[in-house]
Amino acid sequence: MATDRTTATIHDVAALAGVSTSSVSNVLNGRTDKLSAQTWSRVEDAIRTLSFSPNRVARQLKTGHTPMLGLLVPSTANPMYGQLALNIEAAAQRRFNYRLLLGNTHRDKQQEARMFDDLLSFGVRAVIVISSLDDERHLEKAVSRGLAVVSYDRGAGGDTHSRVDHMSPDNYQAGYLAADHLISHGHRQLAFLLPHGKTVSRGEKIEGFRERVSLCPGASYSASVVEGQVSEAFGDSELADLGFAMASQVAALRPMPTGIVTVNDMLAIGLMSGLTRLGLRVPEDVSVIGMDGLQVSGFVNPGLTSVAMPLAEMADAMVERAIQRSTNPDLPPSDFLFQPVLIARQSVAAPARARKTATTL
Amino acid sequence: MATDRTTATIHDVAALAGVSTSSVSNVLNGRTDKLSAQTWSRVEDAIRTLSFSPNRVARQLKTGHTPMLGLLVPSTANPMYGQLALNIEAAAQRRFNYRLLLGNTHRDKQQEARMFDDLLSFGVRAVIVISSLDDERHLEKAVSRGLAVVSYDRGAGGDTHSRVDHMSPDNYQAGYLAADHLISHGHRQLAFLLPHGKTVSRGEKIEGFRERVSLCPGASYSASVVEGQVSEAFGDSELADLGFAMASQVAALRPMPTGIVTVNDMLAIGLMSGLTRLGLRVPEDVSVIGMDGLQVSGFVNPGLTSVAMPLAEMADAMVERAIQRSTNPDLPPSDFLFQPVLIARQSVAAPARARKTATTL
DNA sequence: ATGAAAGCGCTAACAG
DNA sequence: CTGTTAGCGCTTTCAT
Secondary structure (H helix, E strand, O other): OOOOOOOOOHHHHHHHHOOOHHHHHHHHOOOHHHOOHHHHHHHHHHHHHOOOOOOHHHHHHHHOOOOEEEEEEOOOOOHHHHHHHHHHHHHHHHHHOOEEEEEEOOOOHHHHHHHHHHHHHHOOOEEEEEOOOOOOHHHHHHHHOOOEEEEEOOOOOOOOOOOOEEEEEOHHHHHHHHHHHHHHOOOOEEEEEEOOOOOHHHHHHHHHHHHHHHOOOOOOOEEEEEEOOOHHHOOOOOHHHHHHHHHHHHHOOOOOOOEEEEOOHHHHHHHHHHHHHOOOOOOOOOEEEEEEOOOHHHOOOOOOEEEEOOHHHHHHHHHHHHHHHHHOOOOOOOEEEEOOEEEOOOOOOOOOHHHHHHHHO | OOOOOOOOOHHHHHHHHOOOHHHHHHHHOOOHHHOOHHHHHHHHHHHHHOOOOOOHHHHHHHHOOOOEEEEEEOOOOOHHHHHHHHHHHHHHHHHHOOEEEEEEOOOOHHHHHHHHHHHHHOOOOEEEEEOOOOOOHHHHHHHHOOOEEEEEOOOOOOOOOOOOEEEEEOHHHHHHHHHHHHHHOOOOEEEEEEOOOOOHHHHHHHHHHHHHHHOOOOOOOEEEEEEOOOHHHOOOOOHHHHHHHHHHHHHOOOOOOOEEEEOOHHHHHHHHHHHHHOOOOOOOOOEEEEEEOOOHHHOOOOOOEEEEOOHHHHHHHHHHHHHHHHHOOOOOOOEEEEOOEEEOOOOOOOOOHHHHHHHHO
């Protein structure tokens, strides 16, 4: 039961096996050609009896590598990023035996920069960042300092000099699909909801949404973009609260929209709750569609129709890319787009046109 | 724009400032008494102009310390652990400037053990574990190897030899509160729902639940404990699915319970959804109460009544304890219990007794 | 007040 | 095939 503070080192193993430390090192690194089968197993035995495990810190100091991947998300309290973190951790672990260093940034550029500093000082060389802030200069700076950066949730935005990899769901397509779903259910008064502060991904979603609406002939269409006014008060951890609060903003719109797209599921979930509180029924009075495809969205009432992002695939691709690039910084930067898929549930139905205008007057 | 692969070292700083490396080191470590104000500022200047940042790996190799905290959760896809991770990361960062190494264990002892190995090999000396597995021997082993272990979600269980700290919401109290809430609303047929596989915390919750029920006089009470039968298929990432699936198990119970307590919120959310699908109304036909106090629970329909755990406080306490103990392993192990609080929402109402038995026959 | 020197545990030439 | 050796970048006695 005594705490044995001292762990065995490569020297202990070498001594016990009666070989030099380099031979032990060679065993550790699987260089089968450098040892006779004899010595090899002697070393292995010694390793086992001492239950020796190499000190990664020492190894890292020497090699400059460490099997660790940074992950920066706005907030793990948003289930979207919780799921993402799970998938990324699994991919890193399973495929590369990498561990995850996690940071919550709240989309704050300062925090992101601080985290980059720390990652670098820990010797971490690969990081996946979900920020989608307009300005990616701090990412480029991190690249200059030796980090392999994979940016999630935004395209490169035509920046051909970028040395960060971009992997993202096709946000434009997501916006398009959402609008399309509503329109094909007969909705003509649409709205798009987002928190205060436009990120790149939000902009892309809005574009797709608008594009689909603009394809509709006639002046009977309306499509408003509603930005949360309560700015500071709500961050990525309180999106549902924000959605709830925004219900009254929505209800005050004229013409009152019959179909609403939100930039993400938590916002939609909060919105539905707020709408219900206001006496509006979903989907009878107003249809709602979210984006993310959260697990929990299938279990709220009514089930939330949502544009789902292919999480597992993306996680795999991002991890692979980040780690590859950290090994080989000269890879040409990539710009991948993954296709989202609409999951239809109960929160969208055909609008009840006549009644709507009648009652709201 | 060139990638400057080489970062400044303490030698570069020393050279530029015209001092020895030890002086630079002394500046880095704030030993103001060891330098003249003169030299001090010369060194500081050099540090600034080289934008030098000390290599933590080298430092760690020397000192054996690294500002990193391990966190092992069942799955960050469960918002409970997403929120926990957020709070823990914030506390570690804010109060100690520590970073977080995250691992998802799926309550698998092998995974936990592997993670301990890795933490140790990375030189991490403090870890917070949410596992609440019956058997904590692997935790004690980790302690022996030099890890400061804080276990979440279970008491020490009377093990006086334990050298791991235990911090937990008062699960017994949580179970008690939940049953009490139902009973005081007039419910007499109660059930407690949990996934397959009893963890310590689940057992504690059940005990509290049972205790409160046993306080009721008369034979008119029934209290069943329903364990998910679908075992393997559902993990901590799919609790809502499990709850959904368990709705039929619940509906088949005779007498059919009018009030149901679930071991956590995601299970309750799934259950309510499944119940609704079965044509049962919550809370008119059956009341549901969860445990966790997730943010999203306030936004499902009906709002989920839940026993909330004091996340932020606990996160603070756990981080503090873990880091303190990693510095001073001889601290007597603690066993803290935090008090949960019931948040009443719409998922609990008085039972409609007569109707119930009539219709289900 | 400042510097020289010895390592922390490992890897990787380079010799033998 | 196997051993010797020189560091990786930092901290820390111990002299000066």
